[in-house]
Amino acid sequence: MDRYGTDVLSGDWRAPKRGRAVETPADPGLVVEEVTTDWCGEIVAVDRDLHTVTLEDRRRKRRTFPLGAGFLLEGKPVILTAPVTRAAPARPTRTASGSVAVHDAKARVARQSRIFVEGRHDAELVEKVWGDDLRIEGVVVEYLGGVDDLADHLRDFKPGPGRRVGVLVDHLVPGSKESRIAQGIMKSPVGQHVLIVGHPFIDIWQAVKPQRLGFEAWPTVPRGIDWKKGTCQQLGWPHRDQADIARAWKHVLGGVRGFQDLDPALLGRVEELIDFVTAPGS
Numbered sequence: 001m002d003r004y005g006t007d008v009l010s011g012d013w014r015a016p017k018r019g020r021a022v023e024t025p026a027d028p029g030l031v032v033e034e035v036t037t038d039w040c041g042e043i044v045a046v047d048r049d050l051h052t053v054t055l056e057d058r059r060r061k062r063r064t065f066p067l068g069a070g071f072l073l074e075g076k077p078v079i080l081t082a083p084v085t086r087a088a089p090a091r092p093t094r095t096a097s098g099s100v101a102v103h104d105a106k107a108r109v110a111r112q113s114r115i116f117v118e119g120r121h122d123a124e125l126v127e128k129v130w131g132d133d134l135r136i137e138g139v140v141v142e143y144l145g146g147v148d149d150l151a152d153h154l155r156d157f158k159p160g161p162g163r164r165v166g167v168l169v170d171h172l173v174p175g176s177k178e179s180r181i182a183q184g185i186m187k188s189p190v191g192q193h194v195l196i197v198g199h200p201f202i203d204i205w206q207a208v209k210p211q212r213l214g215f216e217a218w219p220t221v222p223r224g225i226d227w228k229k230g231t232c233q234q235l236g237w238p239h240r241d242q243a244d245i246a247r248a249w250k251h252v253l254g255g256v257r258g259f260q261d262l263d264p265a266l267l268g269r270v271e272e273l274i275d276f277v278t279a280p281g282s
Contacts, residue, residue: 021069021077025084026053032080033072034065048082050237050251054214064214095132096258111138113164113277116153119143121249122168122204129259130270137278147178151185159193166273172198195276197269202227205252207266212255 024030026046032055033040041055044062054064065071069079115134117123123143127134134141144153147169159165169178182196201207205228206218221230228248232239237248259267 021079023081024073024078025082026067026080027083030073032078034063035070035072035077037063039063039065045255046082047251047254049247051082052251053080054255060211062211062214094258096129096256097133098259099133109138110140111277112162113139113166114157115139115141115166115168115273115277116150117141117143117168118147118170119145119204121253122170124249124253125204125207125256125262126168126270128253128256129262130274133274137274139274139277147181150181151188154185154190154194159190161193163193164277164279165194166277167194167196168269168273169196169198170204171200171202172196173200195273197272199263199266199269201263201265204266205231205249207263208252208256209261209263212261213252 026043028043028045030043031041032043034055039055039057041057041063043053044056045054046052046067047054051067052064053067054062056062067080067082069077071078071080115126117126120143123141126141144150147167150167154165157163157165167182169182172178172182178198182198185191185194186196199207202221210216210218215235219231219234221227221234228245229239232245232248237251238244239248255261
């Protein structure tokens with residue numbers, strides 16, 4: 001009989017108590033725990049560019065963490081990796097805007113009427129949520145690169161009967177520069193063929209519900225600081241150059257699955273513009 005038992009140094013004595021971490025795809029639906037914060041939730045989003053994973057807890061609150069080590073799956077350590085591409089799911093019955101999906105329908109020939117938005121990000125967000133509807137209706141969305149030259153764009157476009165223009169403007173609040181520009185145009189001879197609506201946000205990013213991205217509220221950026229860069233800085237996102245801002249916007253846009261992820265202050269305005277430019281005779 002061995003009075004001292006087995007050799008305590010035999011085997012892998014350096015192995016962690018829970019076992020060694022193994023790589024695991026961060027597939028949506030997995031419930032994992034982030035070890036440094038004890039945050040436990042379901043994987044609802046993975047951003048390959050920012051290399052992040054978003055978890056939603058049982059109270060439907062969300063937080064975003066870097067992909068990699070530091071997670072537990074069923075009590076065992078794992079290294080989360082971006083999931084592999086899967087086959088396309090069954091076609092949805094609703095569009096991202098909530099409309100009934102019409103599959104295999106050909107896009108309508110473009111109307112003469114148009115919707116103008118201020119920038120590229122505005123156009124991309126409208127396309128993601130309302131793109132299917134706009135193609136069915138034959139409505140083209142164009143971005144201006146700012147609202148300062150809106151009057152010149154309208155002068156070149158020549159709105160009229162059957163050639164309406166709907167315009168979505170950022171930060172359209174009383175007393176703002178944008179409000180003064182809109183009022184001047186609506187009082188001009190082309191005003192009866194133009195509808196200018198807006199939302200109160202400084203930038204279209206704010207129309208995305210922050211909870212969809214893992215935080216409770218959009219940061220307050222001091223005046224005099226570029227809003228996008230200031231926002232990225234406060235959220236801890238890279239913000240050194242335009243490429244960083246573009247990646248951040250891709251992350252924001254990736255948090256939008258449909259109309260339910262947007263603030264109602266934007267939803268109603270876009271629907272109003274679509275109705276205006278698709279009215280009979282437009």
